[in-house]
Amino acid sequence: MIKIYYSKNKEEAGMKAARCVAEIVNRKKNAVLGLATGSSPEDMYLELAAMYQRGEVSFRDVRSINLDEYIGLDKNHDQSYAYFMRHHLFDKVDIDIKNTYLPNGLEADYEYECRRYDELFNSLGGVDVQVLGIGLNGHIGFNEPSDSFTVGTSAVRLTDSTIKANSRFFESETDVPTMAFSMGIGQIMEAKKIILLANGEAKAEILERALFGPVTPKVPASILRFAKDVEVYADEKALSVILEKHSENVIR
Numbered sequence: 728m729i730k731i732y733y734s735k736n737k738e739e740a741g742m743k744a745a746r747c748v749a750e751i752v753n754r755k756k757n758a759v760l761g762l763a764t765g766s767s768p769e770d771m772y773l774e775l776a777a778m779y780q781r782g783e784v785s786f787r788d789v790r791s792i793n794l795d796e797y798i799g800l801d802k803n804h805d806q807s808y809a810y811f812m813r814h815h816l817f818d819k820v821d822i823d824i825k826n827t828y829l830p831n832g833l834e835a836d837y838e839y840e841c842r843r844y845d846e847l848f849n850s851l852g853g854v855d856v857q858v859l860g861i862g863l864n865g866h867i868g869f870n871e872p873s874d875s876f877t878v879g880t881s882a883v884r885l886t887d888s889t890i891k892a893n894s895r896f897f898e899s900e901t902d903v904p905t906m907a908f909s910m911g912i913g914q915i916m917e918a919k920k921i922i923l924l925a926n927g928e929a930k931a932e933i934l935e936r937a938l939f940g941p942v943t944p945k946v947p948a949s950i951l952r953f954a955k956d957v958e959v960y961a962d963e964k965a966l967s968v969i970l971e972k973h974s975e976n977v978i979r
């Protein structure tokens with residue numbers, strides 16, 4: 728079941744998503760959070776840090792596992808997802824850094840790292856809430872459009888569209904790593920709850936295709952239609968095509 732929540736802007740979407748995550752953590756102190764990076768969840772992390780400051784939530788016993796990491800980047804590289812997470816959330820709240828997990832982007836043995844991450848994922852005993860963004864091509868995590876849905880963690884080659892989209896964070900397109908470790912679609916689908924964030928006009932078309940088009944590995948996010956509990960927090964721009972074609976499905 729997918730609930731699509733309207734927000735006027737990305738700040739509002741981030742705030743609503745943060746409240747949803749905080750509610751879960753307040754109910755279950757040692758909740759497992761599945762986390763994403765990129766611009767989509769930035770406002771959510773900002774609000775979670777503010778809620779922590781206001782004493783409204785504590786992450787002391789929380790464990791987290793991230794979706795993905797670039798292959799070839801050290802965890803201290805300012806574009807690594809490990810760095811992103813410290814900068815946007817971990818350094819701003821009381822989470823124990825030892826309870827936060829990301830793939831090791833420097834592991835040269837890809838097969839080893841994927842199995843290690845799968846074992847780690849299994850040892851956490853289930854993700855309570857998985858946060859996702861959506862790529863311009865419909866990817867979730869770095870599960871790019873394909874002929875089949877991935878199950879576990881894999882080393883993926885990023886598509887040209889993803890490299891181009893992510894080049895905005897690097898000095899030049901050639902600096903963007905071409906591969907990443909990513910949790911699989913099967914693992915994402917195991918989460919008890921999924922929050923999908925989308926902002927801006929560039930996401931409008933793919934968001935409509937994912938949520939209302941055919942379920943196909945060509946649009947990886949379309950698999951979310953088979954998930955039990957999905958909440959979409961999107962701004963007006965990202966919702967523009969959905970509002971035009973399926974406005975009755977949007978909760979205001």
Ligand code: F6R
Nearest residue numbers: 763764765766767860861862868
């Ligand atoms: C990041 C991730 C990616 C992003 C997606 C959207 O951890 O898994 O799937 O969520 O590429 O990126 P932004 O939010 O930067 O538009």
